[in-house]
Amino acid sequence: MKKIIIAAQLLFAVASFGQGFLHRDGQNIVDGNGKNIILRGLGLGGWMVQEGYMLQTQPFASPQYQIKQKIQDVVGEQGTKEFYAAYKANGITKRDIDSLAKWGFNSVRLPMHYNLYTPSIQEEKNGEITWIEEGFAITDNLVKWCAENKMYLILDLHAAPGGQGNDASNFGL
Template structure:
């Protein structure tokens, strides 16, 4: 149960069940429990997964026992306690942890689903580190049963169509959410875990929106069911988070109006946005950015980066290793931070990558080369806005 919370994590029950008073300033631990091969190709190859596109394919190729060992080695080394110390040192207070439903192994349907086993022990270890270091934790269902969007390794399976949108798959997800809710509230390692996101980036198919909203409404009730059974007081209940309306798959507020302890998630990648892909445009867009449409507040910018549009990202004007470009990236980071802190805060994608000198997706690497300050609180004085 949540008890003896640290000063950073003072309860804010008037806004949400359990969100800190402070602005969230954090990083995603991408590719820890749901591998995205593009982020860590060297590691993926060393695991024996080579050109395979997803965890499911890798386990199927290697066989369960061999795959389990390969993934244990990955979990042991991809994010260490030293990483957590650095996150804290850099003025960050939050981690967002993408999870596949298979971390709750009882939700895996055999024989069609093959995923690595044993991840929960490593999640427990991570949560205990976060508690010891006063880091707030968001757990995010990143890989839903049968995939919530097609052709995305971030779901743990590279499939041609999203198979999530049917009752049996919803039931698997509810089982995951209920198991995680009970685990969080009955394990002291999770004393700083306050938010559970019920689904990351579902397919932008508006014909599925009614089904998605049905899933959202039931997911919320399933989480609260467990908390009522455990006797969790209202102010200690988890914040339940949903992708916001601007994601393009319906407005969760339609089924969450009047519900306690709700928050929203917005992903802000200008790389994919319909804007002019110039430095001036990126800065002006970020300086003028706003969020929380259609009553979707409190809202966290749960994913964003310094990645730029693919056609220009390797040109001299944008090349990250060129000294003359670094000042722009510092300003753009600061402009985004200032905009996102007008709401509940932000979580950068991601903490680490294996992209060589391209630190635009790696917070830790960007700090180490001096593009980002060691204190995230310096954004306001660095912002061009």
């Protein structure tokens, strides 16, 4: 059901722009009408995927799971849950997207961590694929805010199940 809702919202956003999805045409990025688009954007790194090099925690906690563990060591399990709830709710808000649009930006890139959308395979029950509402709700809001501001949203599954890259930065939360 969540996939259908996200797809519907993305299609609504595309339809409201009247220009379709962006794609490459030679060395240009163009909209659905073939109009050349220059992306002026900002990456929302550090919000849904925490990386030590971005947060300057690399000397003592580089991968996201280590950052979370360090926070938990200081404030405990319940404090960590409260911290992350506030962090995700306030990391990027409608006001931020509104401001970016006013400043002349026309796009944002959302690095996403799979564990905000689905649990790891080890946590699935009876081999059944399940979904986590939280990531979809955050993304739904961002899609809506970008559409209201006529901004492009670049979805980046930055931390895929199983990890990727040559370091541990993108593994588990």
